[in-house]
Amino acid sequence: MIKKRLRLYLPILVLLFLGVFLLRGLWLDPKKLPSALIGKPAPAVVLPVLSFTGSEVAAVQLADIQTLQNIDALKGQPWVLNVFASWCQACLVEHPHFIALAKQRKIKLVGLAYKDDLANTRRWLAQYGNPYDLILIDQQGQYGIELGVYGVPETFLMSANNTIIHKQVGPIPADYFDSMALPAIEASR
Amino acid sequence: MISFISQFSLALATVLALFGAVAGFVAVRGVYVHEPAVPLLVSLQRNVLLVTSLVSVAFLGLICSFVLSDFSVRNVAENSNLALPVFYKVAASWGSHEGSFLLWVLMFAGWTQAVAWSGFEVSACFKVRVLATLQLVLVGFLLYLLTASNPFEYLNPTPVDGRDLNPLLQDIIMIIHPPMLYMGYVGFAVTFAFAVAGLLEGRFDMTWARWSRPWTNVAWAFLTVGIALGSWWAYRELGWGGWWFWDPVENASLMPWLAGTALIHSLAVSEKRGALRSWTLLLALTTFALSLLGTFLVRSGVLTSVHAFATDPERGVFILALLFIVVGASYILYALKTGEVGQGGSFKATGRESLLLSNNVLMSAALVAVMLGTLYPLVVEVIGGRKMSVGQPYFEAMFAPILLPAVLLMALGPDSRWRETRLAQYIKPGAVALGVAVLVLLGAALFNGHFSLLWAVGVVCAVFMAVATLAHAAVATRKAGAAAPESGLLYRIRRLSLSYWGMVLAHLGVAVFVVGVSWVKTFETETDAVLKPGETTEIGPWRVTFIGVDSVQRQNHVAALGVFELTRGDGTLIHLLEPEKRRYQSSEQIMTESAIHSDWFSDVYVSLGDAVQSSTSSGAWGVRLYYKPLINLIWWGCALMALGGLVTVFDRRYRPRKNGAMA
Numbered sequence: 001m002i003k004k005r006l007r008l009y010l011p012i013l014v015l016l017f018l019g020v021f022l023l024r025g026l027w028l029d030p031k032k033l034p035s036a037l038i039g040k041p042a043p044a045v046v047l048p049v050l051s052f053t054g055s056e057v058a059a060v061q062l063a064d065i066q067t068l069q070n071i072d073a074l075k076g077q078p079w080v081l082n083v084f085a086s087w088c089q090a091c092l093v094e095h096p097h098f099i100a101l102a103k104q105r106k107i108k109l110v111g112l113a114y115k116d117d118l119a120n121t122r123r124w125l126a127q128y129g130n131p132y133d134l135i136l137i138d139q140q141g142q143y144g145i146e147l148g149v150y151g152v153p154e155t156f157l158m159s160a161n162n163t164i165i166h167k168q169v170g171p172i173p174a175d176y177f178d179s180m181a182l183p184a185i186e187a188s189r
Numbered sequence: 190m191i192s193f194i195s196q197f198s199l200a201l202a203t204v205l206a207l208f209g210a211v212a213g214f215v216a217v218r219g220v221y222v223h224e225p226a227v228p229l230l231v232s233l234q235r236n237v238l239l240v241t242s243l244v245s246v247a248f249l250g251l252i253c254s255f256v257l258s259d260f261s262v263r264n265v266a267e268n269s270n271l272a273l274p275v276f277y278k279v280a281a282s283w284g285s286h287e288g289s290f291l292l293w294v295l296m297f298a299g300w301t302q303a304v305a306w307s308g309f310e311v312s313a314c315f316k317v318r319v320l321a322t323l324q325l326v327l328v329g330f331l332l333y334l335l336t337a338s339n340p341f342e343y344l345n346p347t348p349v350d351g352r353d354l355n356p357l358l359q360d361i362i363m364i365i366h367p368p369m370l371y372m373g374y375v376g377f378a379v380t381f382a383f384a385v386a387g388l389l390e391g392r393f394d395m396t397w398a399r400w401s402r403p404w405t406n407v408a409w410a411f412l413t414v415g416i417a418l419g420s421w422w423a424y425r426e427l428g429w430g431g432w433w434f435w436d437p438v439e440n441a442s443l444m445p446w447l448a449g450t451a452l453i454h455s456l457a458v459s460e461k462r463g464a465l466r467s468w469t470l471l472l473a474l475t476t477f478a479l480s481l482l483g484t485f486l487v488r489s490g491v492l493t494s495v496h497a498f499a500t501d502p503e504r505g506v507f508i509l510a511l512l513f514i515v516v517g518a519s520y521i522l523y524a525l526k527t528g529e530v531g532q533g534g535s536f537k538a539t540g541r542e543s544l545l546l547s548n549n550v551l552m553s554a555a556l557v558a559v560m561l562g563t564l565y566p567l568v569v570e571v572i573g574g575r576k577m578s579v580g581q582p583y584f585e586a587m588f589a590p591i592l593l594p595a596v597l598l599m600a601l602g603p604d605s606r607w608r609e610t611r612l613a614q615y616i617k618p619g620a621v622a623l624g625v626a627v628l629v630l631l632g633a634a635l636f637n638g639h640f641s642l643l644w645a646v647g648v649v650c651a652v653f654m655a656v657a658t659l660a661h662a663a664v665a666t667r668k669a670g671a672a673a674p675e676s677g678l679l680y681r682i683r684r685l686s687l688s689y690w691g692m693v694l695a696h697l698g699v700a701v702f703v704v705g706v707s708w709v710k711t712f713e714t715e716t717d718a719v720l721k722p723g724e725t726t727e728i729g730p731w732r733v734t735f736i737g738v739d740s741v742q743r744q745n746h747v748a749a750l751g752v753f754e755l756t757r758g759d760g761t762l763i764h765l766l767e768p769e770k771r772r773y774q775s776s777e778q779i780m781t782e783s784a785i786h787s788d789w790f791s792d793v794y795v796s797l798g799d800a801v802q803s804s805t806s807s808g809a810w811g812v813r814l815y816y817k818p819l820i821n822l823i824w825w826g827c828a829l830m831a832l833g834g835l836v837t838v839f840d841r842r843y844r845p846r847k848n849g850a851m852a
Contacts, residue, residue: 005524005528008467008523008524008527008528009524011471011474011475011520011523011524012517012520012521012524015478015513015516015517015520016517018564019509019512019513021564021567021568021571022485022509022567023506023509024571025567025570025571026502026505026506026509027502096779120717123717123719123811126719126799126801126811127717127798127799127801127811127813128798128799129799
């Protein structure tokens with residue numbers, strides 16, 4: 001009988017249990033992610049470069065990938081690394097902001113085509129426009145792992161000596177450059 | 190001025206509702222069973238009317254502020270602007286966090302009013318407790334509006350023009366989707382209040398269940414429509430070609446729907462057989478609890494989602510506290526009082542009760558699966574600080590094995606008898622229906638040329654269930670006229686109860702829905718193409734010819750309007766498709782408006798990409814095309830389900846008897 005009585009309190013226990021997590025969850029910003037790499041140098045590897053002239057949409061040949069880019073060689077000025085993919089819906093949200101940023105030419109924009117079919121990447125860029133000065137390829141997601149990419153899109157800001165100084169998970173806001181990138185660059189100096 | 194009146198109305202409504210609730214609960218204790226509680230009820234009903242009117246005034250005030258573009262109200266300045274068409278200005282009233290809560294409160298007051306006005310046969314004491322409970326919950330939300338989320342907050346200095354309504358929300362469906370959804374969420378509050386009143390009185394018999402049923406069904410029907418509209422909107426507006434994304438917010442609305450579905454069926458057992466009482470009671474409380482949880486998840490920003498607007502812990506804490514107080518109090522009441530309720534009649538494994546119980550088990554399993562998938566990332570993050578997400582594969586893997594058996598059981602439902610059914614009773618109609626289902630499957634497989642396992646299982650289950658249901662309806666209709674052999678079909682149909690026909694419609698809706706889902710999942714195709722004017726591409730049975738792109742200036746946006754000509758393979762049928770790419774001036778946001786040609790069942794869907802700039806391909810545009818066979822069955826299925834839910838309400842049994850006292 002007592003056992004049966006106790007069972008009746010189960011709903012309230014479940015509620016309490018959930019409540020603790022929901023309450024705690026309120027103070028976590030779902031868009032803010034911890035990054036162990038902030039303040040650390042960007043992992044220095046060599047990545048293939050996607051050739052994209054803006055007009056081709058045809059399937060890409062493997063032979064297309066010729067040039068390689070060493071991440072270390074990007075030192076010299078602050079730059080932005082945007083992890084994107086053609087299969088990523090949220091990327092379309094931030095894409096216009098990158099296009100706008102590219103037009104203002106305030107900072108070097110590097111795209112990382114993440115776990116994507118190259119033909120799709122090109123088609124995507126042809127369709128929505130290419131804001132990047134340089135597009136690197138990470139087909140297996142290896143570099144993504146080294147960077148600690150949780151999901152696409154993510155945007156890393158690198159200082160002039162290739163230190164990761166800021167990370168944005170999810171689409172960047174329209175005022176990304178002024179509200180996030182500039183303060184981070186100032187602070188890192 | 191208007192916003193001042195509105196705010197004052199809200200404050201007054203809060204005080205009155207609090208007074209009504211407290212007075213109701215206190216006064217009803219002094220009323221003896223044999224003493225008529227009617228004067229108390231009448232005064233409480235008047236109080237409810239007053240509160241509803243005041244809330245309506247506040248809501249009208251908000252609409253006026255939007256229509257008149259009163260930018261001294263922060264809410265208006267942030268969610269509207271001068272160029273916004275009037276239609277959307279009205280809709281913007283519930284486009285923001287604050288406004289949508291006011292709508293929530295308005296709906297809540299409306300439902301309370303409906304209970305107060307309804308003339309159904311309840312003891313006056315019981316009705317007083319129901320109304321007092323509803324008023325008490327309403328006070329909580331009114332307080333939230335007045336303190337943490339004021340829709341009429343003053344903005345100084347007053348801007349010359351407002352920002353804009355999120356272009357994603359500038360869509361006709363988006364205007365009706367939230368009200369429908371809220372009608373459902375809030376409607377479950379009535380069932381909740383019935384359960385609380387039942388617990389307070391220690392009264393939970395078959396009449397209790399009969400009172401609860403129509404309210405539950407209406408709320409469920411609205412929720413069904415609300416969810417379906419949301420899904421349809423996502424399909425049309427987001428331009429991704431999908432219709433359900435297992436987004437936390439979609440899940441948040443699915444959870445009360447699943448619980449509500451279970452509740453509808455366990456209420457049937459409780460009404461007819463007096464069984465499963467304690468469980469039904471718990472479901473009634475939980476369904477509303479999940480509606481509140483849904484509101485909390487959507488509006489607190491605790492989970493990432495397209496809908497989560499504000500990440501303001503203060504607001505979240507308030508809603509969470511409300512949820513806690515309302516649900517916690519009711520669960521404690523449940524734990525203390527439900528012992529008096531008793532379990533009710535027993536039944537055998539083959540009886541209808543068992544089938545309905547299996548429905549409950551399956552719905553609860555689905556509910557737990559959705560809840561786990563939705564909240565697990567949050568739990569993991571709170572414990573370990575790690576971020577993760579649970580996606581479509583998980584939900585699909587969980588859902589198909591839960592829902593398909595449910596569909597099979599539904600086929601047996603109408604043939605079952607209460608308490609105990611001889612197995613032979615299931616076999617004959619079952620075998621016939623299964624035969625038909627297999628034939629349909631083979632026919633469809635031959636016609637389509639290829640098939641998948643999911644599709645085959647889905648189609649067989651759905652057709653099996655639909656045929657069994659229709660067959661039962663046919664037999665029942667014939668039997669209904671047995672007493673009067675010359676009677677017409679209409680007479681016979683009317684002899685059967687509307688509850689029965691509601692069930693038939695809703696179950697057929699599920700079958701139609703399942704066919705739609707399995708078909709689309711298996712046979713949908715998509716292509717990306719770059720087309721120059723005059724070029725043609727093929728998708729499904731259609732040929733799509735690109736004519737060109739025009740630039741169009743509208744009230745608050747500029748649109749690139751693509752024109753496509755759609756022809757059947759043989760070149761006879763011709764339609765024009767005009768997908769758009771819009772740039773909203775105020776927010777500089779770019780929106781894709783896909784164009785859909787729908788032939789009642791299947792859709793062809795064209796999304797305009799961007800112009801491809803290069804010397805060789807002048808005037809070429811990137812285009813994405815989808816062919817979605819039978820996708821419209823998904824919406825038709827939902828419509829049938831909702832219609833079924835609504836039809837039951839007009840059943841004769843729920844009509845008030847004329848005794849004058851309850852007017």
